[in-house]
Amino acid sequence: MINFYYMDDFVTIAVFQYPHEAHVWKSKLESLEIEAFLKDEMTVQVYNFYSNAIGGVKLQVRERDVEVAQSILQQGGVVQASKEQYSGYFNWINERTKTWPLVGKWPVEIRTVFIIASAILLLIMFIFSAEIMEFIETSQKDREIKELEAESRGAETQLFQELDSIMTINPEQAILLAKSYLDTTYFNESALCWRLGYGYYQLDSFKVASEYFEAFLSLSDYRAEGLAAVAKCQLKLKDYDEAIRNYKYASNKNKVHLQDLAYVYEITGDLENADEYYTQYIQNRELKDKSAVFNPSFIKLKEKRDSIHLIVISNR
Known part of the structure; x- marks a missing residue:
């Protein structure tokens, strides 16, 4: 009688589609005093259409009897289902997973599907986690950039306010200060060009003022204001045709x-x-x-x- 407490010692040596076939060889082995067990026999008897799905009825013997039992089955022309049953990849999977808790009792096909599904899930989790980390790093960098931009804008606003206050009192000094800022990449170049144009306009240097207002136009989206400022200089220079042309463009926007x-x-x-x-x-x-x-x-x-x-x- 088989001791079911030691069923982990049993190894599948052949698979049969129908229980009666398996019983023939089970009886043969037992007649030779080789303990044998039919795995999934009851399932196939009750639901015979499940036979292919679960891998058929498995004829199992203890590990110590595998070689003798396989020899007997081979002599009878039965396809072996031990190590030779699973060729290639299935055999590799079977050898490495048959001792796993719970999973090792599953048919090797199901174990294979389980391993592949687990690998895919792990890969998805790895990719997803990598994307999350990248998103976190990108968000952190964006936050740092925004903080630096905010600090930069705050510094620019303060300096432009100082520049504007100097402009009303001493345009020459304000122009020198604005030009020194223009040599750096820290400040808003278009805003500096606007202030330089305004400063030179105050000094009646209308041609130079017009050049800075045109530079402002090339750097800014404020087309109407820039065109109007250029036209104002042209008016002072008595270039009325150009002043009219630029005021017409400006009036289309404003x-x-x-x-x-x-x-x-x-x-x-x-x-x-x-x-x-x-x-x-x-x-x-x-x-x-x-x-x-x-x-x-x-x-x-x-x-x-x-x-x-x-x-x-x-x-x-």
Whole structure:
């Protein structure tokens, strides 16, 4: 009688699809005083369609009887299911997992699937953990960069405030200071060009001022402000055609420059265009600012436009 407390000593030496086939050889071995056991016999008897799924009925003997039993089965023409049963990869898996707790009792096919699935899961976890670590490192770097940028912006704001306060009192000193900042990569170059243009404009160096305002244009997205500043310099230089051209571009972005455009036409004697653009500015201002009608300077502007309009009508 088989002692089931020592079932771990049993090794599969053959597999049969049907229980009666396995019983024939089990009886043969037992007649030769070799202990034999049929694994999964009851499962296949009750659910015979599970035979292929679970690997059939396994004929097992103790490890010490394997060679003798295999010899008997070989003489009877039975396909061996011991070490030769699982060729290649399955045999490698079987030899290394048959002693594992719980898993070792599974069919080698299921053990193989389990190992592959576990390996895939570990790989996914490794990749996922690597991505998490990369995300953490990237987030940390982004946070450090943002902190440095915030510190940089804070320093720039403070220095620009000091620069602006000097500009109103001593433009020459402010220009020298702005140029020294411009030689570094720490400061906002477009903002420095704007302040240099403003400083030279205060000193009546309109050509130099225009050059810095154009540099501001090439570095900044504030097209309307830059174009208007260049046009203002051109107006001082009496380059009226260029001033009109730039004010037109600026007014396409910001309607407030329609007034500047109208003024250039007015001082050049083109009262029809002055009338037209003053009217456009006034209509746009009244549309966006209902309180403008109470503004004294706006009232005066309307009176000037009305006077120009009367002249234009009288000259027709």
